[in-house]
Every structure is written in structure tokens, then in C-alpha cells.
Amino acid sequence: MAIVYEFVWQVLHVLLHIHRTLITWFRIRLRNWNGRLWSRALTALIVPMALSFPNQKNIVPAPGKRVDRRYRWGADGKSLEKLPDHIGLLIAEEEPRYTDIANLVVWCMAVGISYVSVYDNYGVFRRDNSRLMDEILKQQQELLDLEGSKQLCVEFLNNGTDKQDQQVLSCQSVLKVLSPDDGKLRIVQAAQQLCRAVEQRDKTSKDINVTVLDSLLRESKSTPDPDLVLKFGPVESTLGFLPWHIRLTEFISLPSHVGVSYEDLFSALQRYASCEQRLGK
Amino acid sequence: MSWIREGELNLIEKLSANILKAGPMPKHVAFIMDGNRRYARKRHVERQEGHTQGFDKLAETLRWCLNLSIHEVTVYAFSIENFKRSKDEVDGLMELAKQKFIRLLQEQENLEKHGVCIRVLGDLTLLPLDLQQHIARAVVATRTHNKCFLNVCFAYTSRHEIANAVREMAWGVEQGLIKSSDVSEALLGHCLYSSNSPNPDLLIRTSGEVRLSDFLLWQTSHSCLVFQSVLWPEYSFWNLCDAILQYQLNHRPLQKARDQHREEQALQQHEADRACVADLLQHHGNGKPLDAQRRQEALLNYTASREERVQDFLGALQHKRDSFLTDLTSQAALA
Numbered sequence: 001m002a003i004v005y006e007f008v009w010q011v012l013h014v015l016l017h018i019h020r021t022l023i024t025w026f027r028i029r030l031r032n033w034n035g036r037l038w039s040r041a042l043t044a045l046i047v048p049m050a051l052s053f054p055n056q057k058n059i060v061p062a063p064g065k066r067v068d069r070r071y072r073w074g075a076d077g078k079s080l081e082k083l084p085d086h087i088g089l090l091i092a093e094e095e096p097r098y099t100d101i102a103n104l105v106v107w108c109m110a111v112g113i114s115y116v117s118v119y120d121n122y123g124v125f126r127r128d129n130s131r132l133m134d135e136i137l138k139q140q141q142e143l144l145d146l147e148g149s150k151q152l153c154v155e156f157l158n159n160g161t162d163k164q165d166q167q168v169l170s171c172q173s174v175l176k177v178l179s180p181d182d183g184k185l186r187i188v189q190a191a192q193q194l195c196r197a198v199e200q201r202d203k204t205s206k207d208i209n210v211t212v213l214d215s216l217l218r219e220s221k222s223t224p225d226p227d228l229v230l231k232f233g234p235v236e237s238t239l240g241f242l243p244w245h246i247r248l249t250e251f252i253s254l255p256s257h258v259g260v261s262y263e264d265l266f267s268a269l270q271r272y273a274s275c276e277q278r279l280g281k
Numbered sequence: 282m283s284w285i286r287e288g289e290l291n292l293i294e295k296l297s298a299n300i301l302k303a304g305p306m307p308k309h310v311a312f313i314m315d316g317n318r319r320y321a322r323k324r325h326v327e328r329q330e331g332h333t334q335g336f337d338k339l340a341e342t343l344r345w346c347l348n349l350s351i352h353e354v355t356v357y358a359f360s361i362e363n364f365k366r367s368k369d370e371v372d373g374l375m376e377l378a379k380q381k382f383i384r385l386l387q388e389q390e391n392l393e394k395h396g397v398c399i400r401v402l403g404d405l406t407l408l409p410l411d412l413q414q415h416i417a418r419a420v421v422a423t424r425t426h427n428k429c430f431l432n433v434c435f436a437y438t439s440r441h442e443i444a445n446a447v448r449e450m451a452w453g454v455e456q457g458l459i460k461s462s463d464v465s466e467a468l469l470g471h472c473l474y475s476s477n478s479p480n481p482d483l484l485i486r487t488s489g490e491v492r493l494s495d496f497l498l499w500q501t502s503h504s505c506l507v508f509q510s511v512l513w514p515e516y517s518f519w520n521l522c523d524a525i526l527q528y529q530l531n532h533r534p535l536q537k538a539r540d541q542h543r544e545e546q547a548l549q550q551h552e553a554d555r556a557c558v559a560d561l562l563q564h565h566g567n568g569k570p571l572d573a574q575r576r577q578e579a580l581l582n583y584t585a586s587r588e589e590r591v592q593d594f595l596g597a598l599q600h601k602r603d604s605f606l607t608d609l610t611s612q613a614a615l616a
Contacts, residue, residue, distance in 0.1 A: 205451035280362020
């Protein structure tokens with residue numbers, strides 16, 4: 001009898017995997033099909049026939065168009081009932097595509113989100129952060145027609161100082177590149193710091209409470225906790241993302257960051273705007 | 282038994298359960314039982330009725346979990362943030378909890394028969410004294426049971442729990458039981474209210490909200506999160522099966538992520554021990570560098586003594602917690 005159940009279970013899971021694959025396949029086909037339709041219309045009406053567009057992402061519009069898009073995205077952000085102050089992009093997929101992530105970061109900035117964090121549970125972005133930064137600067141230029149890092153400041157979570165606070169204020173958006181070490185390990189380090197203070201009789205154990213620990217874990221006084229985390233990939237877990245900071249964070253899952261579009265991001269933001277936080281009440 | 286509904290699954294449910302059990306099953310499931318008040322509004326009944334029905338649904342869900350061989354369940358019953366609610370509602374919830382714990386204590390035989398161990402996680406000192414005493418009696422009475430475990434988070438938030446764990450470690454340092462260099466991820470985990478339980482494999486939140494609301498943030502870092510839109514009092518066996526299916530689909534990648542994290546943790550501990558040994562040798566050595574073998578011996582000795590210190594500390598911590606509960610029960614007996 002056990003063999004029968006096991007067989008049925010195997011069949012069930014095969015069907016579920018097929019179902020998941022089909023949905024992903026349809027999603028990509030639909031986008032490409034839509035993209036082709038739109039780009040064909042564009043081609044017919046505005047752009048010379050000489051250029052051909054296999055999909056929407058390869059369009060390199062004239063500089064005027066980029067500025068239009070920048071304003072459109074900014075207007076989109078303002079049209080939402082609420083926008084997260086701090087958005088986390090949790091890439092729960094094996095192979096990150098830097099261009100897609102850069103696009104997401106740039107769109108988030110354009111829409112008006114002040115703090116953007118990028119995280120993967122292997123710590124790849126942290127180790128390879130220069131590659132990510134280059135890609136972001138490139139996409140900033142391409143999508144928004146913005147030179148240099150005027151609009152974007154990059155911060156590593158561990159290096160918060162007062163000086164950096166000042167720098168942050170002058171930027172429109174701040175990018176944080178995070179890894180699992182910024183999660184539990186940071187909490188443990190804060191705990192060690194407090195215990196050392198107790199050892200040296202600078203503090204007593206009774207002095208330790210949520211506020212004290214929170215101020216140690218808040219790298220910079222102005223950085224808010226993530227309001228929204230967009231999780232990319234099929235794994236349904238936070239995978240170690242900032243455990244202390246996510247107590248009230250909304251989690252929205254997207255199937256993949258590969259080939260993600262602005263519309264995908266915006267519909268997630270719309271979903272966020274409609275959720276109600278009662279904060280215990 | 283009032284806390285676990287009596288009854289068995291029907292034929293189709295049993296069949297589905299057996300099919301599910303052919304795959305990996307979660308051993309510990311956590312529930313955020315959200316949606317009682319929305320349910321009450323939907324059904325045009327009093328809020329309190331929504332909470333009562335929520336409790337009944339909990340009893341039913343525990344029965345399903347046992348049928349599915351899930352032997353540990355943690356539920357988020359009352360958050361410290363919920364104290365912000367109206368006095369009427371808070372008093373109503375405290376009264377409901379008191380009634381349920383009193384009822385539980387009347388069913389001691391059943392609890393023993395089913396081997397149910399009840400634990401209450403949270404800052405009990407925030408609760409009315411009589412409720413604290415009932416809780417203490419229930420926890421002490423079922424302490425030795427080990428067939429299934431129900432952890433009720435009451436007057437709980439994860440941040441308070443983590444801060445409390447850090448405070449306990451600081452207490453350990455104050456008492457001279459441990460050194461600040463002994464503080465590690467593993468030790469912090471052992472100081473949480475949930476130290477006697479493994480981390481949840483699966484966390485389910487009902488009512489469509491997609492946040493953790495300060496629940497088990499440390500323990501669920503590598504758990505499967507399932508957000509379901511059904512309101513808690515309307516939860517069904519099939520909703521539970523759906524969540525378990527999600528767990529099974531995520532099982533392998535999560536196992537991999539967990540193993541990787543564990544390896545990194547072990548590495549970090551090893552490095553920390555090495556640094557401590559190097560420090561010690563520098564301060565207490567006679568200036569002559571030790572050969573590799575002596576260094577390795579020193580490292581092993583240090584690790585062994587650290588582990589012994591930590592065990593002694595955890596024993597003292599457990600004793601402190603047990604005494605707190607026993608004191609409450611003797612207070613209750615005297616009253």
C-alpha cells in the first residue's frame with residue numbers, strides 16, 4: 001500500500017512541476033508576444049523601419065524618450081497611495097542576471113523609492129559588488145539618461161558612520177548590497193558587543209532591551225526597515241534576509257528576476273499600496 | 282479534549298494524508314492564526330465570537346496535524362503589539378485564554394494519554410497574575426510529556442524574544458558562567474524562548490496578509506513560508522494539505538540552504554575559537570611560538586572547555602526559567 005501512495009505522490013509532484021513550468025513558459029511567451037505587438041506598432045508609427053526589435057528590452061530610444069520615461073516612472077510612483085521607503089530585492093535564484101537586477105534598481109529609484117537593498121543568500125552580490133555597480137550605472141545611463149552616480153549612493157550595510165549619513169542625505173536613493181552576514185551574524189556581533197560591555201562593567205544585563213539592540217542593528221539612524229521585499233525565484237523563504245528588520249515587511253513573490261519588466265515591478269508596488277497594516281491593533 | 286478535537290479523518294482525507302506522507306513532511310509547523318475579526322465581521326457576529334471560533338479551529342487543526350504525524354505546532358496567539366487594542370478586546374482575550382487554560386488543567390488525564398506538552402513562549406510578566414499562574418500550572422503539569430508539543434506564543438514578539446536572549450547571555454556573563462567571546466549564533470538560539478524546539482519547517486499565515494508581524498523571525502529564516510488567503514476560522518484540512526505540498530516543493534532547495542548556513546556557522550565558530558586561542562597563547566605564553574600540534578591541542582582544549590561552560594550556563598538558565606514557573610504555581614496553590 002505504501003508503494004501505491006508513493007507512486008501517487010511522485011505523479012502528483014511531476015504534475016505540479018509541469019504545471020509550474022507551463023505557467024512560466026506562458027508568462028514569457030505572453031510578454032514576448034505582447035512586446036512584439038507593441039514594438040511592431042511603434043515601428044509602424046514612429047521609429048524608422050531600419051531598426052528591428054526582437055523584444056521590448058532591446059529598444060534603445062532617443063534621449064528624449066528616456067527623459068519621458070523617467071518622468072512617467074516618477075509620476076507612476078506619485079500616483080500610488082503609498083510607496084515603500086525601503087524596498088528589498090531578494091534574489092532566491094541560482095544564477096543572478098546583473099542586467100535585470102540593475103534594471104530593477106534603476107526602476108525603483110525612478111519611481112521614487114529612497115532605499116533599495118539587493119540580497120542573495122550566497123553573498124554573491126557582496127563579493128562581486130563592483131560588477132553590480134557597473135551594471136547599475138550603465139542601466140541608469142541607458143534607461144534614465146543620468147550621468148555618473150549623481151542620483152544614487154551605494155552603501156555597504158556594515159560601514160555606517162555619521163559622515164555617510166550626510167552623504168546619504170544628498171542622494172536621491174541609497175543602494176545597499178546585503179548578504180546573509182548582515183542578518184543573524186550582525187545580531188550575534190551586536191550581542192557580543194553588549195556582553196563585552198557587561199563584562200567590562202559598562203552596562204548591566206538589565207540595561208539590554210529591544211531599543212538598545214535595535215539602535216546597534218540600525219547601521220544608520222535614517223535607514224528605515226524594509227517595508228516591502230520582492231522575492232524572485234521559486235523558493236518560498238526569506239533565506240536569512242535581515243531577520244531583525246523584517247518584522248513588519250510585506251513579502252511579494254515574483255516568479256523570476258530573469259527578463260523581469262517594469263510592469264511586473266509596478267504591479268507589485270500597486271499590490272503593496274493596497275495592503276493595510278494594523279500594527280497589532 | 283478541548284484543545285485537541287477528538288476524531289479521525291474521513292476516507293478521502295485519510296487517502297490524501299497517506300499520499301502526502303509518502304514525501305517529506307514538516308516535523309514542526311508554525312501558524313499565524315489571522316482573520317478572526319474579519320471573520321466575525323463577515324458573519325455579523327461579535328468579535329469575541331470570532332476569537333472563540335478561532336480557538337475551536339485551532340483545536341481542529343491540531344487534530345489534523347496529529348493525523349498527519351506533525352508532532353510540534355507553534356501558534357501566535359497574542360502579540361505584545363495586541364495590547365494596543367481596546368481594553369474590552371484585550372480583557373476578552375485574556376478571559377478566553379484563562380478559560381482555556383483552566384479547562385486544559387481539568388483534562389490532565391487526556392493530556393497525559395496523548396502525551397501533550399504545552400509550552401507558552403513570551404514575556405509572561407506582562408499578563409495578569411491569575412493568567413500567569415494558570416499558564417504556569419499547565420506548563421509544569423505537562424512538562425514531561427513528549428509525544429506532541431504545542432507552543433503558544435502569548436505576550437510575544439520576536440524582537441523581545443531576541444533581546445531577551447541577549448539579556449540572558451549578558452546575565453550569564455555577569456554571573457561568570459560564560460565569557461562574551463562564547464556568544465555565538467548557536468548560543469543565542471539556545472537562549473530563545475523556543476530553545477527546546479527545533480526551528481519550524483513550515484510557517485503558515487492565514488487571511489491573505491503577507492508579513493511575519495514579529496513572529497519567530499530568527500527561527501524561520503530558512504523555513505518554508507506559505508501565505509494563504511483563507512480566514513483562520515474557515516481553515517480547512519485541504520488548506521493544510523496545500524501548505525504541506527508547498528513545503529514539499531520547497532524541501533530540497535531549503536534543505537540545501539540550511540546545510541550551507543550550518544556549514545558557514547561551524548566555520549565561523551571554528552575561526553572564533555582559533556582567534557580566542559591565539560589571543561590566550563599570546564597573553565599567557567612564554568613568548569616561544571608553539572608548533573602546529575600544540576596549537577591544535579590548545580584549540581581542542583579551548584573548544585571543549587567553551588562547550589562545557591556553555592552547557593553549565595544553559596543548565597543554569599533552564600533552572601532559572603523552571604523556578605520562575607514553579608514559584609508561580611506555588612503562589613497559585615497558596616492563593
